Amino acid sequence: MKSNNYITGLFWDDTELIKAIKEIQDKGIAIFDVRTPFPVHGLDDVLKLKRSRLPRLGFVAGAIGGILAFWFQSWVFTTSWPLNFGGKPFFSVPSFIPVTFEMTVLFAAISLVVGFLIKSGLGPGAENIIFDERTTDDAFLIVVKITDNSQSDNIFEVLTSVGASEVKHVEPTKTDTHA
Amino acid sequence: MYISPLREPLVTGAKSYKQVTDDILNPMEGKPGKFWYAGITLALIALGLGGFAMYITVWEGIGSWNLNKTVGWGWDITNFVWWVGIGHAGTFISAILLLFRQKWRTSINRSAEAMTIIAVMCAGLFPIIHMGRPALAFFVLPYPNTRELWVNFNSPLFWDVIAITTYLTVSVLFWYMGLIPDIATVRDRMKKGIGKKIYGLLSFGWTGSARHWSRHESMSLILAGLAAPLVLSVHTIVSMDFATSVIPGWHTTIFPPYFVAGAVFSGFAMVLTLMIITRKALNLQNYITVGHVESMNKVIIATGSIVGIAYITEFFMAWYSGSVYEQYAFVNRAFGPYWWAYWIMMTCNVITPQLFWFKKIRRNLAATFVISIFINIGMWFERFVIIVTSLHRDFLPSSWVMYAPSWVEVSIFIGTFGLFFTLFFLFIRFFPVIAVAEIKTVLKSSGEKFIKKGDRDEK
Numbered sequence: 001m002k003s004n005n006y007i008t009g010l011f012w013d014d015t016e017l018i019k020a021i022k023e024i025q026d027k028g029i030a031i032f033d034v035r036t037p038f039p040v041h042g043l044d045d046v047l048k049l050k051r052s053r054l055p056r057l058g059f060v061a062g063a064i065g066g067i068l069a070f071w072f073q074s075w076v077f078t079t080s081w082p083l084n085f086g087g088k089p090f091f092s093v094p095s096f097i098p099v100t101f102e103m104t105v106l107f108a109a110i111s112l113v114v115g116f117l118i119k120s121g122l123g124p125g126a127e128n129i130i131f132d133e134r135t136t137d138d139a140f141l142i143v144v145k146i147t148d149n150s151q152s153d154n155i156f157e158v159l160t161s162v163g164a165s166e167v168k169h170v171e172p173t174k175t176d177t178h179a
Numbered sequence: 180m181y182i183s184p185l186r187e188p189l190v191t192g193a194k195s196y197k198q199v200t201d202d203i204l205n206p207m208e209g210k211p212g213k214f215w216y217a218g219i220t221l222a223l224i225a226l227g228l229g230g231f232a233m234y235i236t237v238w239e240g241i242g243s244w245n246l247n248k249t250v251g252w253g254w255d256i257t258n259f260v261w262w263v264g265i266g267h268a269g270t271f272i273s274a275i276l277l278l279f280r281q282k283w284r285t286s287i288n289r290s291a292e293a294m295t296i297i298a299v300m301c302a303g304l305f306p307i308i309h310m311g312r313p314a315l316a317f318f319v320l321p322y323p324n325t326r327e328l329w330v331n332f333n334s335p336l337f338w339d340v341i342a343i344t345t346y347l348t349v350s351v352l353f354w355y356m357g358l359i360p361d362i363a364t365v366r367d368r369m370k371k372g373i374g375k376k377i378y379g380l381l382s383f384g385w386t387g388s389a390r391h392w393s394r395h396e397s398m399s400l401i402l403a404g405l406a407a408p409l410v411l412s413v414h415t416i417v418s419m420d421f422a423t424s425v426i427p428g429w430h431t432t433i434f435p436p437y438f439v440a441g442a443v444f445s446g447f448a449m450v451l452t453l454m455i456i457t458r459k460a461l462n463l464q465n466y467i468t469v470g471h472v473e474s475m476n477k478v479i480i481a482t483g484s485i486v487g488i489a490y491i492t493e494f495f496m497a498w499y500s501g502s503v504y505e506q507y508a509f510v511n512r513a514f515g516p517y518w519w520a521y522w523i524m525m526t527c528n529v530i531t532p533q534l535f536w537f538k539k540i541r542r543n544l545a546a547t548f549v550i551s552i553f554i555n556i557g558m559w560f561e562r563f564v565i566i567v568t569s570l571h572r573d574f575l576p577s578s579w580v581m582y583a584p585s586w587v588e589v590s591i592f593i594g595t596f597g598l599f600f601t602l603f604f605l606f607i608r609f610f611p612v613i614a615v616a617e618i619k620t621v622l623k624s625s626g627e628k629f630i631k632k633g634d635r636d637e638k
Binding site: 014035036037039040043044047051054055058062072073076077081083088092098099101103106110113116117119120121122125126127129130133134136138 | 389393402
């Protein structure tokens, strides 16, 4: 059976949090997740989070949107139904640009947001584990997942020793698939 | 970290993270006061009046407006351009100032963006009802149809449809993505109940995980990067509705930059009008400080001066072009039958913002409030002047006319104010007016608690 045990350590300050994370990592304990009320500067580096690939997704989606919009306008005005507007050329590139630009932005923006939500497991009705309700207010939480029950006492001690003000054993009823 | 003593704290009153949350969320957790009820009632009455006028417009047709063969665009398009312009400040604050790393934006970006979305909704109403048959508004979109016709991709009016819908969509996405962490804060502060359920649903299951924040930040930055050129393109395209025509007074290449500057100018004025009241009503003086107001006033001087130069350049170019029609259009603008509209515009837009060169005025809330209203009025008249004075005396003197709105047109305009304030009142009631999480990120570098005089140099 998949274990679903966590130990959490609570902090009240972001600089203390980062110091504690480094100490925990030095002791060879893997950190499952860190919950913070705001994006803490430098946390990505300490946790060695990979840089998000969202920028690339946005670029590709934007390119698709732009190409699609330009191709569609060109097809309509040269092949499907060429209309003569005051003798101007059918394939009038400059006047296709505004719509091409807008579609590039629209495709990129929508794909970024959808990509972000899917990748993070967020969305209307999503029920992710909330380890401590204070983490959206002013508390910072280090979450360690227990894979081996014999380790749990050790982890408990380490979290206390690095200065966590509250250390708790949490066994949520639902499994977190995303975080 | 060294912080220059010239930099004012962005958050005053020695706040901790907890106090920030409390201060910003308290107004929405208590019962609404009688001012809120009075305000929303007034707004709903205005909205009702507007709704009735729109009903008359659709039922009786555009004939219920005072437009005629010569003046085909009147208050409707004036209001459309005015509202779209107001929207631009929100995106300017949230996107362009983010890219320029202006930290003071964190206190005002949330409400300014909300204002953007609402203003664009108000704007969008006008072209739709101007069609006369709003039920057929979807005809403007290119889709395979039994008429076997596509739309005209060469037309700025079509670009406008695409630009405004894209702008609205991207603004909503950007705004809402910034809002989910704060909705989660509201959710977690609530005890059990229907409210917690609703905010739980709206928070998209946000947990504040470091991975999510990391992704959220990179997404926000790119969305800002996309929104920055987008906001410039929107008013550029709006200006092309005029500039690509052959009407003297409209047919000028200066229009795109001039319209964009005017849009940001009017938008900041509206943000100031709203914020000066909101900060007082919701007790947010520690977050939206006089320093914030001063920063916005500086943007107003810059954009207002661009607008002033544009007015003068237009005049010079009309004379320099040697075209008699162009020259007449401008002389008629300033000294013709609509001279009063022109001079209201000049006074409100060119002269009043220059008062902000004085630091005393720039930092005076009452003065700023009055001037911001002057600018709102001035920018409305700018659009009225551009549209009506260019049209009412066309190439054929026998069709020269005067134009004044009917009660239906006036009521629709009042109705959009109703819509604007109804939605704004609902927004300040149900959502955090200030980006709570973002304020916390600047607290240590710019909060008064952390940068007291002695500490400045040590950190």
